[in-house]
Amino acid sequence: MPEPLLSVRDLAVEFSTEDGVVHAVNGVSYDVYPGEVLGVVGESGSGKSVGVMSLLGLIPQPPGRITSGEAIFDGRDLLKMPKKQLRRLRGDDVAMVFQDPMTSLNPVLRVGDQLGEAISTHRPELKRGQVRARVIQLLELVGVPNPETRYSQYPHEYSGGMRQRAMIAMAIANEPKLLIADEPTTALDVTIQAQVIEVLKAAQHETHAATILITHDLGLVAELCDRVAVMYAGRIVEMGDIYTIFAAPRHPYTIGLMQSLPRLAAENEWLQPITGQPPSLLNMPPGCPFHPRCFLSQGRLPCRTDVPELRSIDERAHLTRCHYADELHGQGAATTAAAVEGVS
Amino acid sequence: MSERSAQPPHIEQPPTSAAIVGEPQVAMQMDDHLELSYDSGVDLKARSQWGYAMRRFLRHRLAMGSLVVLLFLGIVALFADFFAPYAFDEPDFLSITLPPTTEGNHFFGTDFLGRDSLSRIIYGLRTSLWVALVVSLLATLIGTTVGAVAGYFGGWVDNGLMRLTDLVLTLPGLAVLLTISVYVGQGDPKRVAIILALLFWTGFARIVRGTFLSLREKEFVEAAKASGAGDGRIILRHILPNAIGPIIVNATLIVAAAILTEAGLSFLGFGVQPPNPALGVLINEGQSEGLKFWWLVTFPGLVIVLIALCINFIGDGMRDALDPTQRRIRA
Amino acid sequence: MTTYILRRLLYSIPVLFAASFLVFAMVSATGDPLGTLKMTPNISQQTIDLITEKKHLDEPIPIRYFYWLEEALTDKFGSTIIGERPIWDDLSRVIGNTLQLVIAAELIAILVAVFIGVYSAIRQYSAFDYSATTFSFLGLSTPVFWLALMLQVLVVNIFLAYDVRIFYVSNLSSPDPDNFLLDRIQHLALPVIVLAIASIAQYSRFMRASMLEVINSDYVRTARAKGLPERTVIMKHGFRNALIPLTTVIALNFGALLGGAIITETIFSLDGMGLYFITALNDADPYPIMAWLAITSIAIVLFNLIADIAYGFLDPRVRYE
Numbered sequence: 004m005p006e007p008l009l010s011v012r013d014l015a016v017e018f019s020t021e022d023g024v025v026h027a028v029n030g031v032s033y034d035v036y037p038g039e040v041l042g043v044v045g046e047s048g049s050g051k052s053v054g055v056m057s058l059l060g061l062i063p064q065p066p067g068r069i070t071s072g073e074a075i076f077d078g079r080d081l082l083k084m085p086k087k088q089l090r091r092l093r094g095d096d097v098a099m100v101f102q103d104p105m106t107s108l109n110p111v112l113r114v115g116d117q118l119g120e121a122i123s124t125h126r127p128e129l130k131r132g133q134v135r136a137r138v139i140q141l142l143e144l145v146g147v148p149n150p151e152t153r154y155s156q157y158p159h160e161y162s163g164g165m166r167q168r169a170m171i172a173m174a175i176a177n178e179p180k181l182l183i184a185d186e187p188t189t190a191l192d193v194t195i196q197a198q199v200i201e202v203l204k205a206a207q208h209e210t211h212a213a214t215i216l217i218t219h220d221l222g223l224v225a226e227l228c229d230r231v232a233v234m235y236a237g238r239i240v241e242m243g244d245i246y247t248i249f250a251a252p253r254h255p256y257t258i259g260l261m262q263s264l265p266r267l268a269a270e271n272e273w274l275q276p277i278t279g280q281p282p283s284l285l286n287m288p289p290g291c292p293f294h295p296r297c298f299l300s301q302g303r304l305p306c307r308t309d310v311p312e313l314r315s316i317d318e319r320a321h322l323t324r325c326h327y328a329d330e331l332h333g334q335g336a337a338t339t340a341a342a343v344e345g346v347s
Numbered sequence: 348m349s350e351r352s353a354q355p356p357h358i359e360q361p362p363t364s365a366a367i368v369g370e371p372q373v374a375m376q377m378d379d380h381l382e383l384s385y386d387s388g389v390d391l392k393a394r395s396q397w398g399y400a401m402r403r404f405l406r407h408r409l410a411m412g413s414l415v416v417l418l419f420l421g422i423v424a425l426f427a428d429f430f431a432p433y434a435f436d437e438p439d440f441l442s443i444t445l446p447p448t449t450e451g452n453h454f455f456g457t458d459f460l461g462r463d464s465l466s467r468i469i470y471g472l473r474t475s476l477w478v479a480l481v482v483s484l485l486a487t488l489i490g491t492t493v494g495a496v497a498g499y500f501g502g503w504v505d506n507g508l509m510r511l512t513d514l515v516l517t518l519p520g521l522a523v524l525l526t527i528s529v530y531v532g533q534g535d536p537k538r539v540a541i542i543l544a545l546l547f548w549t550g551f552a553r554i555v556r557g558t559f560l561s562l563r564e565k566e567f568v569e570a571a572k573a574s575g576a577g578d579g580r581i582i583l584r585h586i587l588p589n590a591i592g593p594i595i596v597n598a599t600l601i602v603a604a605a606i607l608t609e610a611g612l613s614f615l616g617f618g619v620q621p622p623n624p625a626l627g628v629l630i631n632e633g634q635s636e637g638l639k640f641w642w643l644v645t646f647p648g649l650v651i652v653l654i655a656l657c658i659n660f661i662g663d664g665m666r667d668a669l670d671p672t673q674r675r676i677r678a
Numbered sequence: 679m680t681t682y683i684l685r686r687l688l689y690s691i692p693v694l695f696a697a698s699f700l701v702f703a704m705v706s707a708t709g710d711p712l713g714t715l716k717m718t719p720n721i722s723q724q725t726i727d728l729i730t731e732k733k734h735l736d737e738p739i740p741i742r743y744f745y746w747l748e749e750a751l752t753d754k755f756g757s758t759i760i761g762e763r764p765i766w767d768d769l770s771r772v773i774g775n776t777l778q779l780v781i782a783a784e785l786i787a788i789l790v791a792v793f794i795g796v797y798s799a800i801r802q803y804s805a806f807d808y809s810a811t812t813f814s815f816l817g818l819s820t821p822v823f824w825l826a827l828m829l830q831v832l833v834v835n836i837f838l839a840y841d842v843r844i845f846y847v848s849n850l851s852s853p854d855p856d857n858f859l860l861d862r863i864q865h866l867a868l869p870v871i872v873l874a875i876a877s878i879a880q881y882s883r884f885m886r887a888s889m890l891e892v893i894n895s896d897y898v899r900t901a902r903a904k905g906l907p908e909r910t911v912i913m914k915h916g917f918r919n920a921l922i923p924l925t926t927v928i929a930l931n932f933g934a935l936l937g938g939a940i941i942t943e944t945i946f947s948l949d950g951m952g953l954y955f956i957t958a959l960n961d962a963d964p965y966p967i968m969a970w971l972a973i974t975s976i977a978i979v980l981f982n983l984i985a986d987i988a989y990g991f992l993d994p995r996v997r998y999e
Contacts (some may be wrong), residue, residue: 094905
């Protein structure tokens with residue numbers, strides 16, 4: 004096993020709001036290895052975005068606060084790094100692609116300038132002509148037609164898919180070691196989604212960057228990722244490689260997620276949502292946060308009082324956070340295998 | 348693939364994931380789920396939009412404080428006869444131009460005719476508040492009507508009404524007010540109120556028109572039309588409630604603007620005139636003699652500032668309460 | 679772009695005409711410019727008749743309107759009814775004075791307000807932010823004339839107590855100043871301060887809100903994620919964008935200020951548009967009133983147009999075909 008590129012341990016982030024303290028991230032630990040794609044899956048409010056953005060110092064510190072944890076990247080702890088150093092990493096070794104390309108680009112500046120900025124800020128020795136050439140090359144790489152013309156255009160003159168391509172181009176401009184994509188396709192039409200996914204694949208292939216893909220779309224995970232971490236209420240509840248997770252999930256929440264996917268070849272006519280609501284992050288229930296909605300728990304005492312630890316199931320690096328995970332002997336195999344087939 | 352049945356199947360209980368585990372099923376009923384949800388702190392109370400707004404407003408300390416002060420001033424003004432130590436036109440030639448003093452309860456001093464300043468301020472407050480409230484009410488009515496009609500019907504109706512609005516906006520406001528008041532409405536508070544309202548309605552027209560234009564095409568309007576609702580009903584019951592928020596905020600802020608404008612008009616001698624003791628009039632009277640008698644100018648002015656400040660805070664609080672787009676945190 | 683401008687101007691013309699006619703009708707119908715004259719014992723009926731005929735005062739109002747229009751367009755607004763003073767000479771003089779006042783006030787207001795607004799936004803909820811907000815609210819809630827009076831009281835009392843004349847409380851200039859510029863500054867200082875305060879209150883709130891919205895926007899987040907230095911993020915991506923809506927507000931305000939500084943000018947006895955208007959109003963002479971209104975209305979229309987064009991210039995999303 005090669006050395007992890009990024010090692011996050013016990014990350015906890017909270018926000019002070021008018022209504023109280025929100026524990027957005029509650030002790031999250033994971034590793035990212037060079038060249039792999041790690042998917043982070045969860046509903047809104049699961050802490051998946053906050054968990055990652057806090058690594059780069061992109062969470063406003065009031066009202067947010069990183070209360071604990073370390074994030075070792077390339078030998079250095081991101082969370083304890085002085086701001087200047089962290090800034091130099093951003094856009095260079097670690098780059099981000101955001102969800103909504105419409106609002107993520109500055110409307111009054113030309114696209115070419117914005118991409119060029121990303122380059123010249125980290126490579127000030129390059130001349131204007133060189134930067135421009137590189138930008139056009141990048142635009143071509145991500146599949147933006149007529150890059151010379153498009154260079155001088157404004158974001159509103161691009162279509163949604165093109166803007167996201169430009170964002171991706173911006174992210175890979177300096178050949179980052181780690182690429183973080185936060186719901187990159189959520190705001191796009193389905194047909195455009197497919198195109199952008201291809202671009203992401205190409206970008207990853209080109210730069211050999213490790214990628215963290217944050218999404219709620221399991222289909223995307225199945226297509227792009229090598230490993231996946233499932234988050235719920237600010238904690239990772241299951242983590243492993245995708246074949247294992249999809250074939251034999253070992254956490255009731257993951258099972259619920261797989262089950263709720265609409266499938267073509269299914270006997271049931273009705274979709275199967277996970278009943279109930281995600282917990283309020285202000286007022287977490289004691290014990291395992293999933294227990295009110297859990298079919299496995301059945302009201303058993305440990306579920307209601309103790310937060311389960313993240314432990315490995317078998318030798319394959321498959322972790323789960325459930326008191327009774329052993330009772331799930333991959334019996335979901337049949338149904339969830341069908342899920343994977345139906346989706347990808 | 349089985350065909351859809353003619354009627355939705357009768358569901359006893361929702362399918363649970365217990366099925367795939369193969370364990371003896373402890374069937375969880377819907378209610379149990381909800382029970383547990385309640386215990387786990389999930390807030391399932393349904394709160395209306397207004398409930399949220401009210402809560403936010405009550406938390407806005409400055410707005411609440413201002414509301415209290417304003418209510419106090421309003422009561423004093425309303426029951427002026429009770430609160431004022433003297434009548435507003437009671438000369439007392441033995442006590443001319445006294446500085447603030449405790450003798451005779453002339454806390455704010457007296458003016459050139461020995462009239463008690465405090466009393467005059469209280470009565471003036473009543474006049475000014477009355478005018479401002481009427482102005483706001485009228486401006487709201489006129490502006491909302493114009494905006495609603497223009498936004499809903501569109502086309503040349505909209506065009507025409509917008510030209511009218513432009514007309515009013517093109518004229519330099521204060522000057523036109525002065526002109527009109529010279530020739531039409533001097534002196535009488537009612538007329539002053541009407542004239543001021545004719546200046547302030549344009550803001551409402553714009554806001555309401557904007558709302559109507561954007562909501563006119565929405566599905567719920569089509570639905571209402573399909574069920575036979577007439578235009579009037581659609582306007583009043585369906586679309587207008589959506590604009591109430593900004594309308595209320597604007598109406599509040601207009602009250603403050605009206606007070607300031609009316610004071611200015613009265614000060615220049617064109618609005619409410621003596622013997623009616625509007626606050627602007629008081630300042631005008633007090634400023635003769637080269638400002639030697641500072642209390643005649645300072646106190647009425649301070650009252651104006653206080654009222655306008657309170658109203659502005661309240662309006663601001665309401666704006667915050669009705670539009671909580673503060674920092675959004677995506678988890 | 680030119681077609682857009684032309685179209686806008688074309689739209690404004692009927693509005694201007696309608697407005698001017700309304701005002702003319704009102705002024706002429708209810709006021710009698712010869713009123714004072716008629717009460718003066720020495721003036722003969724003959725003189726009155728002469729003036730009446732010359733100024734067409736016995737014709738119906740629409741006809742008089744067209745006479746006015748003719749004189750306005752051909753003879754630079756003509757002359758006053760009483761005294762036959764050419765209007766344009768007076769008017770151009772007072773416009774110049776008012777412009778000095780307004781331009782100085784707006785420049786100061788913009789500089790101060792932008793700084794306050796941006797700094798309040800960057801340091802939201804700090805002591806500076808709270809005090810700035812308080813002052814803004816105070817500025818918005820204080821009647822202009824009262825503030826002017828209070829300042830006058832202050833300055834006069836300082837003068838009386840310490841025999842030091844910091845600023846003047848009235849008029850544009852002293853009769854025979856040693857240093858004309860300094861003297862003018864001393865005279866205009868107080869009125870400029872009064873006007874500026876109101877503008878600062880309004881602009882700084884607006885700038886703060888605009889800046890806050892921009893700072894919390896997604897594209898600023900992107901700029902940070904790119905690794906740009908914080909100063910570049912705030913200035914190039916934040917400030918520039920936040921300034922755009924403010925320019926519209928400023929342009930609109932400027933148009934209104936030309937005719938809107940009436941109260942300030944009256945209190946400080948400045949020989950500007952305001953005083954001119956009040957005098958004309960009291961004289962009930964429709965000609966100078968109309969001329970004044972025409973100028974100010976045109977200014978408003980013009981600055982509305984400038985506001986829109988400037989916005990289109992700054993924000994590429996809103997370019998006009």
